Amino acid sequence: MRIDIEDLHVAYGGRTVVAGAHLFAAEGEITGLVGPNGSGKSTLLRTVYRHLRPAAGRVLLSGTDLRQLSPVQAARHVAALPQERGGDFELSVREVVAMGRTPYKRAFAAEDATDADIVARALGDVGMAGHAGRRFTELSGGERQRVLLARAFAQQPDVLVLDEPTNHLDVRHQVELLALLRDRRRTTFVSLHDLNAAASVCDRLHVLHAGHVVASGTPREVLTPALMAEVFGVRAAVVDHPLTGDPLIAFDHRATADTGTSADAHTSADADAGTAPDAAEEVRI
Template identity: 55%
Template sequence: MTATLRLEGLSYAADGRRLVDSADLTAAPGETVGLVGPNGSGKTTLLRCVYGTLRPSHGRALLDGDDLLTMTPKARARRVATVPQDGQLDFELTVREVVAMGRSPHKRFWEADTAADADLAEAALDRVGIAALADRAFPSLSGGERQRALVARALVQRPALLVLDEPTNHLDIRYQLEILTLIRESGTTNLLALHDLNLAAYYCDRVHVLQEGRIVASGTPHEVLTAELLATVYGVTAEVSTHPATGAPTVVYLPPSA
């Protein structure tokens, strides 16, 4: 499944400060769109407005024209999946049970999972490479394994839109690449906040740069990730070149004195 996401003048204010200020953004079906920007630039707040745990003060978020903000949590969860920030889950559910929770938005509350649901969970576990851990208690997993299980849970929701905040946090480099490849190939429209500009450059079709709550640059990674932009937004000196093998921009940071 896939869909078009449009944000129109989306703003979120708290304590009189605009943490997200009139964000406009479009993600076409199947596109992977990256949000980058320094810490505190509003990436997480913007994503939370999209997946529905924050109520924007102005503007709209539309998925194929339907307003995400007025949907019930259940209707939204059938179309939008995410990995929440407080997903610590310290009760001893098994990894399989945690992943199977992703079927909930498609079920009446008293309905039990069917064999087809179990197969979906099993396939997702396999795709993120933790099928062998299925019967382990979720709290006993390492940070990276948990992250992969929660990505699997999001896939099991069969969403049209994946909204992920730093999906590669806590992951070894190998799994960072695997997870991002998986997300890109999952057929969903993806909105990702990413810290690592090189990952953003390689995996995203379009990148939006946030600074103090405003989108200050938008475009393809080649258009956006330039030495000038990194200097103004991040305050760093960097060299940006096109990598011969990937064709994507590659950022090398230079120490302040160089």
């Protein structure tokens, strides 16, 4: 299924956070949202999985306004892995993943063999099959992230919405998760701070800045040195990855895009002026 976002406006306390966003995620493609902190990425994704109601505009699922669906219908189509994980679950790992089957069950209905198979497969996909009996509260941050992703997989949605899914994961599990998303080829909306990960895994990128979509296209079309300077405030070169051929962004960690002066000079000037640290720290790589 395809997601289309039309003229989306979202506001908090009278302040506009997303302003007139037009973007889409094509069926079977991985569509990435990138942008500096506070650019509106998480807010936009929350409207897709119906955590927020937009002030104006629509989110369409293959032409149907998601707000016209019941919560159960929406949950059968869209599964989310938000940044905020909510409270700790006093449940086993397997029980947490089995929560993904809720949209398909009648109240108080018991798990059947199909549910058990789907849950087991989801745990295996994220490398947590051997931890099914552990308490969720005993897990590390990275392990919890993988369990919650398994819960989303167990939901068997048409659309995955993932907000910073590689947070808390070590390098190996980041690579495995991104490879799993590529292999699944399910319509996916994902926000990523790591621009090289975005360039590697995403078919299409939308760049947000101050609540506006400022660029859209393939990673090679979008992730240019000029955009790095304008949106992220950093100097960067874009080259071909020696192993994959994907765009690879090399950041200059000694200078920002504004003045070309050294990071040491910026730190000293910022300390004197009492301003924020080097803007290059906005980009997590």
